[in-house]
Amino acid sequence: xxxxxxxxxxxxxxxxxxxxxxxxxxxxxxxxxxxxxxxxxxxxxxxxxxxxxxxxxxxxxxxxxxxxxxxxxxxxxxxxxxxxxxxxxxxxxxxxxxxxxxxxxxxxxxxxxxxxxxxxxxxxxxxxxxxxxxxxxxxxxxxxxxxxxxxxxxxxxxxxxxxxxxxxxxxx
Amino acid sequence: xxxxxxxxxxxxxxxxxxxxxxxxxxxxxxxxxxxxxxxxxxxxxxxxxxxxxxxxxxxxxxxxxxxxxxxxxxxxxxxxxxxxxxxxxxxxxxxxxxxxxxxxxxxxxxxxxxxxxxxxxxxxxxxxxxxxxxxxxxxxxxxxxxxxxxxxxxxxxxxxxxxxxxxxxxxxxxxxxxxxxxxxxxxxxxxxxxxxxxxxxxxxxxxxxxxxxxxxxxxxxxxxxxxxxxxxxxxxxxxxxxxxxxxxxxxxxxxxxxxxxxxxxxxxxxxxxxxxxxxxxxxxxxxxxxxxxxxxxxxxxxxxxxxxxxxxxxxxxxxxxxxxxxxxxxxxxxxxxxxxxxxxxxxxxxxxxxxxxxxxxxxxxxxxxxxxxxxxxxxxxxxxxxxxxxxxxxx
Amino acid sequence: xxxxxxxxxxxxxxxxxxxxxxxxxxxxxxxxxxxxxxxxxxxxxxxxxxxxxxxxxxxxxxxxxxxxxxxxxxxxxxxxxxxxxxxxxxxxxxxxxxxxx
Numbered sequence: 123x124x125x126x127x128x129x130x131x132x133x134x135x136x137x138x139x140x141x142x143x144x145x146x147x148x149x150x151x152x153x154x155x156x157x158x159x160x161x162x163x164x165x166x167x168x169x170x171x172x173x174x175x176x177x178x179x180x181x182x183x184x185x186x187x188x189x190x191x192x193x194x195x196x197x198x199x200x201x202x203x204x205x206x207x208x209x210x211x212x213x214x215x216x217x218x219x220x221x222x223x224x225x226x227x228x229x230x231x232x233x234x235x236x237x238x239x240x241x242x243x244x245x246x247x248x249x250x251x252x253x254x255x256x257x258x259x260x261x262x263x264x265x266x267x268x269x270x271x272x273x274x275x276x277x278x279x280x281x282x283x284x285x286x287x288x289x290x291x292x293x294x
Numbered sequence: 295x296x297x298x299x300x301x302x303x304x305x306x307x308x309x310x311x312x313x314x315x316x317x318x319x320x321x322x323x324x325x326x327x328x329x330x331x332x333x334x335x336x337x338x339x340x341x342x343x344x345x346x347x348x349x350x351x352x353x354x355x356x357x358x359x360x361x362x363x364x365x366x367x368x369x370x371x372x373x374x375x376x377x378x379x380x381x382x383x384x385x386x387x388x389x390x391x392x393x394x395x396x397x398x399x400x401x402x403x404x405x406x407x408x409x410x411x412x413x414x415x416x417x418x419x420x421x422x423x424x425x426x427x428x429x430x431x432x433x434x435x436x437x438x439x440x441x442x443x444x445x446x447x448x449x450x451x452x453x454x455x456x457x458x459x460x461x462x463x464x465x466x467x468x469x470x471x472x473x474x475x476x477x478x479x480x481x482x483x484x485x486x487x488x489x490x491x492x493x494x495x496x497x498x499x500x501x502x503x504x505x506x507x508x509x510x511x512x513x514x515x516x517x518x519x520x521x522x523x524x525x526x527x528x529x530x531x532x533x534x535x536x537x538x539x540x541x542x543x544x545x546x547x548x549x550x551x552x553x554x555x556x557x558x559x560x561x562x563x564x565x566x567x568x569x570x571x572x573x574x575x576x577x578x579x580x581x582x583x584x585x586x587x588x589x590x591x592x593x594x595x596x597x598x599x600x601x602x603x604x605x606x607x608x609x610x611x612x613x614x615x616x617x618x619x620x621x622x623x624x625x626x627x628x629x630x631x632x633x634x635x636x637x638x639x640x641x642x643x644x645x646x647x648x649x650x651x652x653x654x655x656x657x658x659x660x661x662x663x664x665x666x667x668x669x670x671x672x673x674x675x676x677x678x679x680x681x682x683x684x685x686x687x688x689x
Numbered sequence: 690x691x692x693x694x695x696x697x698x699x700x701x702x703x704x705x706x707x708x709x710x711x712x713x714x715x716x717x718x719x720x721x722x723x724x725x726x727x728x729x730x731x732x733x734x735x736x737x738x739x740x741x742x743x744x745x746x747x748x749x750x751x752x753x754x755x756x757x758x759x760x761x762x763x764x765x766x767x768x769x770x771x772x773x774x775x776x777x778x779x780x781x782x783x784x785x786x787x788x789x790x
Binding site: 124126127130134137138141142144145150153154157160161164167168171172173175176179180183184187188191192194195196198199210211212213214216217218220221222224225228229232233237238239240241242243244245246249251254255257258259264265268272275276278279280282283284286287 | 690691692693694695696697698700701702703704705706707708709711712713714715717718720721722724725728731732735736738739740741743744746747749750752753754756757758759760761762763764765767768769770771772774780781782783
């Protein structure tokens with residue numbers, strides 16, 4: 123077993139374990155902290171996949187912003203921060219059946235696909251992902267329109283979130 | 295290359311030869327060699343803290359017309375060691391209803407968040423933990439662990455002052471991250487690369503001459519990011535006891551304390567790398583040990599400014615803190631980023647590059663100051679109307 | 690390391706996220722589970738990019754788009770939950786029945 127495979131196995135164990143803990147904990151702050159562990163593990167996987175830029179962005183966007191927002195939301199909507207009596211809703215059993223069926227179906231289907239055992243080809247020589255991403259995002263032949271649309275989406279989400287979450291004024 | 299010019303390269307080569315002569319597999323040699331590098335860089339940071347706390351106490355004492363620590367050892371140099379012994383022998387108290395695991399991880403995480411930054415600091419030519427091509431983004435990413443540690447500490451203590459401190463801290467740290475990241479992008483634009491080594495080698499003229507306003511905004515928002523006076527609302531002792539680390543005792547408190555000091559110095563180091571040319575100086579290329587000396591000199595200068603601000607200014611109010619960020623620092627940082635992008639592209643190869651950028655920076659700073667002070671004055675006028683409250687009179 | 694390792698891991702993570710999204714009661718927890726599923730998709734996208742088309746940058750671009758959409762989704766979702774909590778004092782998903790009768 124190479125060092126890389128060892129790291130992968132360790133990280134995938136961490137991801138699956140924390141993911142499982144995240145969906146089963148009744149304490150929501152703990153669930154959010156486990157979510158952060160999952161996100162961190164995914165960032166490590168990105169590094170293993172030679173996508174360093176994505177790994178760093180994953181940590182900035184997910185751990186630095188989304189996860190902290192989550193913890194904030196948990197604390198702002200408390201009353202039941204520490205230990206709700208019932209964590210799962212009434213269709214809990216169906217959910218377990220559905221998701222495990224789905225997971226097994228995916229795994230079986232993956233096993234029948236021939237390309238699944240392929241190994242990673244070498245990256246092209248002189249590969250610089252920062253330059254590639256920058257050019258792809260800003261060239262008209264590349265992804266400039268999705269990029270602009272994403273920025274508009276973020277702006278709309280920002281304004282919408284501000285408007286929705288604003289405390290209602292008196293007499294409204 | 296003799297030992298005195300570049301001790302790190304010589305010792306590193308010696309260890310590498312030793313490991314190879316042990317006939318280990320190549321992957322393990324790389325692993326052990328990297329691990330040793332991590333240990334050396336981290337220990338350097340941790341040992342530096344002992345010295346930094348002494349410096350800080352001495353300088354703060356001089357600002358306040360005192361002597362500072364002067365009993366333990368020559369010039370009080372061993373005072374910090376004595377403090378460490380004291381902290382280690384204290385009882386380790388965990389509040390009864392605290393969330394034990396989270397409570398214990400938080401101080402470690404706060405130290406880790408700072409030490410991780412040192413992985414990409416270029417100390418001298420060739421002396422760097424790892425030269426990531428996304429070095430600047432990496433620093434921003436690692437900073438988010440610091441916020442996380444504060445939030446974890448505040449929540450797990452099960453103490454309302456700790457939680458209030460954590461909320462304040464997150465509000466402040468997330469807000470001030472915006473101008474800090476925007477001004478970190480200005481040197482990236484000027485250097486045309488995000489790698490930290492590239493950043494240093496690109497500074498034929500120090501970037502402080504090309505982007506003085508960006509340097510000022512970066513320093514201010516970094517001080518806020520540190521949570522030091524005048525931005526120490528997260529541990530304002532007269533309002534919320536000690537903020538997020540109220541419940542911590544002994545060495546766990548010591549870790550938060552040490553992390554803050556090391557972070558302050560790290561900000562000095564980053565300031566030196568982004569704006570003061572890093573290790574650049576006469577003969578630094580020939581003798582890397584001189585480069586380390588220059589970097590430390592510049593970092594101490596940045597650190598001294600932070601200490602100076604700390605001992606001079608009083609704490610600002612929380613609404614002023616947020617208004618200062620969103621109404622002054624962030625617009626100025628945005629304007630600087632856009633202006634720098636345009637002007638640096640237009641004047642990149644000409645002799646006008648330095649004067650044009652310098653003047654543009656100063657103009658942006660001046661306009662921002664005028665607008666924000668006008669706004670403050672208008673608000674001050676408006677606020678007078680609401681002050682017609684009966685004043686308590688002594689009987 | 691074959692491609693299958695990443696795909697199996699992503700399948701497992703996606704199933705976990707699906708379970709959380711269907712079975713959790715608290716709306717914030719449901720949002721977290723959705724993040725789990727998005728991350729599983731991102732692992733897949735980046736793994737496909739690395740193993741099948743490393744010369745095309747498109748794979749990474751799609752992952753970045755997923756980041757942007759996830760951030761927008763979380764911002765709006767959490768704002769909605771806080772707003773609902775302010776008016777109804779609960780964010781249990783099966784008690785929010787504003788739009789059904």
